[in-house]
Amino acid sequence: MFNVELGDALAASASPRARDLGIPLRGEPGPWNAITDVPGLTVGQVTLVTDAPVVTRTGVTAILPRGRDAAGRPCAAGIAVLNGNGELTGRSWIEESGQLQAPIALTNSHAVGAVHLGIDAWMAEHHPASAAAWMLPVVGETWDGYLNSINADTVRPEHAREALDRATSGPVAEGNSGGGTGMNCYGFKGGTGTSSRVVRSGDRAWTVGVLLQANFGSRKELLVQGRPLGRDSAAPNPMETEPWFAADLEAAGSDARRAVPGAGSVIVIVATDAPLLPDQCRALARRVPLGLARTGTTGSHFSGDIFLAFSTANGGGLSSAMSDDAVRTESLEHVAWGSIDPFFEAVVEATEEAVLNALVAARDTVGRAGHTSQALPHDEVRAAFG
Numbered sequence: 001m002f003n004v005e006l007g008d009a010l011a012a013s014a015s016p017r018a019r020d021l022g023i024p025l026r027g028e029p030g031p032w033n034a035i036t037d038v039p040g041l042t043v044g045q046v047t048l049v050t051d052a053p054v055v056t057r058t059g060v061t062a063i064l065p066r067g068r069d070a071a072g073r074p075c076a077a078g079i080a081v082l083n084g085n086g087e088l089t090g091r092s093w094i095e096e097s098g099q100l101q102a103p104i105a106l107t108n109s110h111a112v113g114a115v116h117l118g119i120d121a122w123m124a125e126h127h128p129a130s131a132a133a134w135m136l137p138v139v140g141e142t143w144d145g146y147l148n149s150i151n152a153d154t155v156r157p158e159h160a161r162e163a164l165d166r167a168t169s170g171p172v173a174e175g176n177s178g179g180g181t182g183m184n185c186y187g188f189k190g191g192t193g194t195s196s197r198v199v200r201s202g203d204r205a206w207t208v209g210v211l212l213q214a215n216f217g218s219r220k221e222l223l224v225q226g227r228p229l230g231r232d233s234a235a236p237n238p239m240e241t242e243p244w245f246a247a248d249l250e251a252a253g254s255d256a257r258r259a260v261p262g263a264g265s266v267i268v269i270v271a272t273d274a275p276l277l278p279d280q281c282r283a284l285a286r287r288v289p290l291g292l293a294r295t296g297t298t299g300s301h302f303s304g305d306i307f308l309a310f311s312t313a314n315g316g317g318l319s320s321a322m323s324d325d326a327v328r329t330e331s332l333e334h335v336a337w338g339s340i341d342p343f344f345e346a347v348v349e350a351t352e353e354a355v356l357n358a359l360v361a362a363r364d365t366v367g368r369a370g371h372t373s374q375a376l377p378h379d380e381v382r383a384a385f386g
Contacts, residue, residue: 015174018356021378022385023225025356027349030196034172035209037196038271040067040312043211044167045178045192046159054149055368060115061178061192062163063104063211063269065312071123072130074101074318076332077310078282082289086265086304089116090136098278099318100310101130103164104138106179106192106213106267108148111155112139118160133321140267140306142215144182146239147367172211175361175375180213182367184264185358186230186296187219187237189365189373193358197346199274201339206274208284208346210291214358216303218261221296224356227384230296235374244371263302266292268354270347275313275333280340284309287344291351309347 017033019025030037047059065075077100079091089112094100102123107115116139124131144150163178172194174180180191196209219237222230238244239259246256268288276284288307289299299305317332335343359376366372 015361016378018353018360021360021381023356023381024385025349025353027346028198030198030207030209032171033196034194035196035211035269035271036169036172037207038209038273038312041065041209041271042067042167042169043172044163044165045173046163046166047177047181048154048159049181054152054154056152056154057148057182057365057367058108058111058144058155059178059181060155060159060163061106061180061213062160062167064164064167065104065271065310068126068167071103072101072127073315074099074320075310075312076276076278076281076314076318077308078278078285080282080285080288080307082305083299083301083303084306085302086141086267086306087112088138088140088267088306088308090138093136097320099320100138102135102137104269104308105160105163106140107155108150108179108182109141109143110150112141114155114157115139115160118157119164121157122161122164138308140213142183142213142265142267142304144215146184146244146371147365147373148182149368174357176363176365180358183213183215184239184373185214185355186217186222187240187261188235188359188376189362190214191358191362193354193361195350195353195357197350199342199346206272208270208272208343208350210268210270210347210350210354212266212268212351212354212358214266214355215264216262216266216300216305217297221262221298223294223296224381224384229376229380229384233377233380235377237374238372244369260300260302262300265304268307268351270307270309271312272343273312274335274343276311277332277334280334281309281311283340284343284347287347288351291348292355294348294352295355
């Protein structure tokens with residue numbers, strides 16, 4: 001198996017981003033313009049690309065909200081869903097308790113179990129006290145079966161462990177990387193994207209970072225700053241125009257049907273170091289669709305659009321551990337509800353840019369059965385904003 005092992009920083013620096021092509025995006029990004037601008041948060045990726053014994057175009061993206069040493073420490077968290085045709089494990093507990101206390105990973109739809117098992121094993125090795133109690137890792141998925149042999153069991157638990165071991169701060173590789181390796185977006189090659197925004201107030205500043213796995217939208221929908229680059233693109237679009245899905249179903253003994261344009265999913269992770277309550281995290285997650293909508297999507301019935309937001313502030317709060325009969329209390333600092341609008345704005349702007357970064361960084365890809373996904377042509381973007 002050819003395991004792409006370019007260092008994350010090298011892979012990230014080798015790919016252009018939306019701003020490099022002249023797209024005028026609003027807001028102040030952090031130093032890396034990535035979710036890793038949130039202090040202490042780290043990201044690691046394993047990218048799996050091989051043509052034998054089966055065609056593999058997939059991988060794992062792992063996020064440690066508080067880094068390796070505090071991987072089991074709770075964060076205030078909240079979830080929102082635009083369309084529920086997808087999976088994010090651990091969701092019930094986050095909705096119940098308003099917190100998460102485990103690593104997060106993104107992969108393909110049929111690898112959720114393997115990645116979940118890999119996180120469990122990694123936590124048992126590095127945080128045995130957490131593993132001895134209980135864990136509910138958060139694993140999100142999108143479907144990469146157009147390019148990847150999704151039923152071939154190529155993502156293994158050890159790949160999740162490796163992604164966690166690789167997690168670092170700094171630039172994040174986008175496009176054909178990690179869990180986004182085999183994904184498509186708006187009829188172009190999609191994948192992993194990230195961005196960040198700085199929220200300032202007087203002499204204080206906080207960061208809002210977004211990382212997403214973009215595998216959603218039909219070609220005709222794509223808008224870039226209001227311009228119909230999808231509808232007007234000259235790039236081939238075989239994923240929407242060729243009967244590959246019908247051929248797959250016929251080979252499986254089922255009635256032939258064409259794939260619906262726009263089917264797919266997007267998982268979005270929002271992180272911030274601003275002190276937020278769980279309900280405020282849910283409010284941030286609910287703003288993610290506004291950023292997605294700026295890029296054109298109308299939210300397909302066949303798309304799993306699930307969003308998780310969390311805060312790394314209040315490091316000693318929101319604990320959930322068994323104890324004696326004594327009742328304990330906790331105090332949490334939080335942004336006043338009347339001051340939260342700048343954080344909503346940051347989520348919307350960073351989500352929009354993360355989608356565009358995924359599209360710009362992606363590369364033309366040939367996958368299983370010769371299926372081809374064309375990247376968004378950079379010359380078309382430059383011409384639109386030149």
